[in-house]
Amino acid sequence: MAKEVINREENYSQWYNNLVVKADLAENSAVRGCMVIKPYGYAIWEKIQAALDKMFKDTGHVNAYFPLFIPKSFFSKEASHVEGFAKECAVVTHYRLKNSADGTGVIVDPDAKLEEELIVRPTSETIIWNTYKNWIQSYRDLPILCNQWANVVRWEMRTRLFLRTTEFLWQEGHTAHASKQEAIDEAEKMINVYADFAKNYMGIPVIIGKKSESERFAGAVDTYCIEAMMQDGKALQAGTSHFLGQNFAKAFDVKYTSKDGNLEYVWATSWGVSTRLMGALIMAHSDNNGLVLPPKLAPVHVVIVPIYKGDDELKQMCERAEQIKKLLAAKNIVVKIDDRDNVRSGFKFAEHELKGIPVRLAIGPRDYANNTVELARRDTLEKCVVPVAGIDEYISKLLDEIQNNILAKALKFRQQNTIKIDSYDEFKEKIETGGFFLAHWDGTPETEAKIKEETKATIRCIPLDAEVEEGKCMVTGKPSKQRVIFARAY
């Protein structure tokens, strides 16, 4: 049944949406472009949050919280920031409702108009820098290394579950520094934290790079990003880190007295990842049987399905399952025993595969007698029979292996779909089937725009670790010092 619905060949988007629905992760809400994250989906988000939060704290950051509403005037202070965000904001204009005259419902009370409109935050730079102004006087107050977990709203014209919802959950780090170099180091440090997380937790290899001028964040001097490849060969920006220079310090007049008594503007960064990461997780690893979760982000590592006839056998199998659960729990492995007696085991198998649970154990009378279990791993769909004795060690190692295998598979896929290219004609032809293209570019926004116009491909990033290689722009033939990554993107 699932196979009929989840058919990637037919329509990747359809497949993606159906997978989300079938795996019980999320659904569209009654509100335009918003999403309901269902309990199982949210459990995955909590795993992502927990892992990231620890990484932030290990790198010296603390959490704080800033207001949801931002006075409109704050947005007028940084010109390019306005340019980038003003058009896509939800605006609060009134503060009261009243019963309508005809008694059929409520209307906005025209007398309750706000003096100054409030913007629902699309990102928090402005309100945070307005606050930082009061926190910073001396070099002794620096650096400030704050992060907040929050929701933001961007009224995009077109939305897409997980990837571009009107409201989304994210974290945004906002730091303030005494020197330019320290801020640049911070921005680079955080993009590396993201890359590390993507690789080691999500099992998604990413390319670290800088955005070209036209793809840069509104208000940033430099935008660093991580770019991941999805299974259809399209690119997904999975995280960004911005070096903001002194733009926001100047806009909000944030100065500090340096060691030698001079008054100087503060240097800034901001960085964030969102629930879009879950979209990445789904689109990078899923197969026709459903999700494939890397063990480090799976809310449940092992599901045990008892195979039985009658209550006595059910009880017997569940007792054995409990023993195994206890063994595994001692190794921090989360086990769920699926003892529902209203669905058959085959149904349970299919359902847990759809949810991406890394390891499944089945225990039936045969296994009970032999003191074994049937073990199935989600990533390869292989099955084998293993003895109960030592199963904790076995599964502990297996989870590591699955984690590594998922990454290795994604990495191999990316390598197979990444090519160096020098001919624009060849590029135009090959971009149709997806993938990353390493090509020389003359560095001008005009050439970039032309390529986008003609092929729908954009520069995903200018890789940080690229080798210096003299070459000629594939379009204009002008000189270039390194290759950049072109791809079609979500």
Place this chain on the structure above:
RNA sequence: CGGGGUGUAGCACAGUUGGUAGCGCGCUACGUUCGGGACGUAGAGGUCGGAUGUUCGAGUCAUCUCACCCCGACCA
């Protein structure tokens, strides 16, 4: 905001020239089943997205509107 498509039971859909609201899955009860999405029998469940109009009569025709999906523009 432009082009295309879809809104009918919890889900996925059918519904002919306008004439009593339908199928499958799921749900409830009972029975048989149970090592890869079981089967039988009996049931419950709908102001057909919304509004207005045409008509003796609208799920069906017309106008408007709302929501969702796809392609653009925009964007994380």
